[in-house]
Amino acid sequence: MGSDFSVREQEIRAAIERGQSQDASLWELKRAGATIIEAIRLMRSSYKIGLGEAKVVVSKHPAWKAVADANQPLHDALVTALDDQASSSSGK
Known part of the structure; x- marks a missing residue:
């Protein structure tokens, strides 16, 4: 976890318990320095x-869309590699 986020995580969780919206929480997480994985986990x-x-809520949110878009090629490559591996394993 990022150091800024680890300090703010409990504050954000407390705000959520008090009824903070997902939208507000996602902006707070971004400002706190959370990674996209940390944001998904907390949400x-x-x-x-x-x-x-x-994953959908975080990746479609304006605070995280650029990060999600930048990671999409890696995600696609991983899915392709896993599909290829599954195909070659089933063909044995």
Whole structure:
């Protein structure tokens, strides 16, 4: 975790418990220096949503869209590699 984020994480969690919106929380997480993975993890645990939903909520939010877009080629390459591996394994 980033040092700024680790200091602010409990404050953000407390604000969520007091009813802070997902939108406000995502902006706070970005300002606090959280990584996109940390944001997904916190959204999932604090708002009691599934991993898939948390990934979509974070990656589509304006605070994180540029990060998600920059990571998309890596994500696509990993999916392709895993698909290729699965195909070659099933063809044995």
